Amino acid sequence: MNFTIEDIRRALDAAPPTISPVGIISTGRLAGKPGEVEYTIHAGWDLLIANLCDRSWGAFNVSLLRHIRTLEAKGVDIEPILELAQFEDYHWRWLDKSLFYKGDCYKWFFLIAENYPQAACLIYHPKSSVVGAGDIFYVEYIATAPWNRENVLAERVFKGVGPKLLDRVISYAQNELELRPGFSLHSLPKAEQFYEKIGMKAFQAYDKEGMKFFEWVVPESLEKG
Template sequence: MTVTVSPVYLFDVQRGEAAAAELWDAVTERQLADWEAEWLPELFNAIQRLHRAGVERRLWPQSRQWNWRRKVQVLQGVLAHPGFSVVCENVTQGMMIVDTTTKRCRIESQKGQHLVYVEFVANAPWNRPELVSPPRFRGIGSVLIRAAIALSQEEEFKGRIGLHSLPQANSFYANTCGMTDLGVDPNYEGLRYFEMTPEQAEAFIAKGNQP
């Protein structure tokens, strides 16, 4: 498997400065090993803290049930489902799997056009403000959304992307990414569906390029 690695930057919250990182255009065995050895123990500890603090189970991060190894195995070699990951300080900080083929735009002005659908995206537990305060790195979600937009542009979908958001990420997609909130999707576990138009994609990229 050939992996293209591109330089990106995250924000190191504790040091208050930029941190050099890498965007990989794949989820490899190395990411899966990081998920098993680094992410899962941290996630279990975080959930234990929530449980002991009396936080209701329905408010625990839903992505705790995602088995990345199984997902990657099932989608291995499937052209429609490329993956991406962000690596910093030699550890995987975030992963994403997209669908370039089976989903279409729902927004009225783009209805029926192709888009890149973000199937699964997750930060390492130590980067999630709802689990760890302060988080270790910020900016992983933005790097991955930018990667989805870049793929959409490369596939001639003009930056159009779509996704169903877990409740704790609704504000990120609406406010940080500037995506259109199409409301709760009754056919998808009651999650809100967000979509980004070509214009919104350009605005998001331009915002990221500002000094």
């Protein structure tokens, strides 16, 4: 019997949303609106978590869009709101991506807190560095839950979940995958400032489809140290 993505989605929707402890690679404390809570970072292909990203993140985005339309109906100029909003990954479907990106060259990571995925990341490895010898990894997709971003609907729940997840991915790539320090990615336009802020360098020759290519070039002193 052949199952479609929608068949799989319906089965996952019907299953208890209990996240398995299998695959936890680190734990810690996360400060935010609810106070300080425990978080876990999971490594591995997990359809349940991917589907939870779609369900919970999608529901929040729908509520946010409805709120913005309500403001518009009241005469509020929503152009500045939409300019600041981060809807560039609104169409991403994490379950679809999980079913497509499989194999040893892909690694999945999720940051979980309060029984919900707060951030997700998919990497590809090995990837040749564009500035030096050796293999690094490439970030295919990375995103935080929409309630962890600045928005007009509600106060951000947690701050810094994206960098926290990325830091763990970087250490995993070096220690478990035995890659040299460094990674690359193509940035969504509204994320460019963040990657520039953390010291990544843009390489225009590798841009694609309106997205800038960045690589995190590790200083030689840090790489040796």
